[in-house]
Amino acid sequence: xxxxxxxxxxxxxxxxxxxxxxxxxxxxxxxxxxxxxxxxxxxxxxxx
Numbered sequence: 001x002x003x004x005x006x007x008x009x010x011x012x013x014x015x016x017x018x019x020x021x022x023x024x025x026x027x028x029x030x031x032x033x034x035x036x037x038x039x040x041x042x043x044x045x046x047x048x
Contacts, residue, residue, distance in 0.1 A: 015043035 002008055020039035 010048040012046045012048065013040065013042040013044070014046075016040055017042075 017040070018038050019041035020037075022037040024034035024036060026034060
């Protein structure tokens, strides 16, 4: 989105699913951000 909240590009995924997920290793004493990574598989992609 641009600063005026207009859509610049739209990506449509057909039959998409999360094929892999990696979660963070959490520690109560850590100040690091918890980062997750998700891999998305799909059958078809279209760009608008």
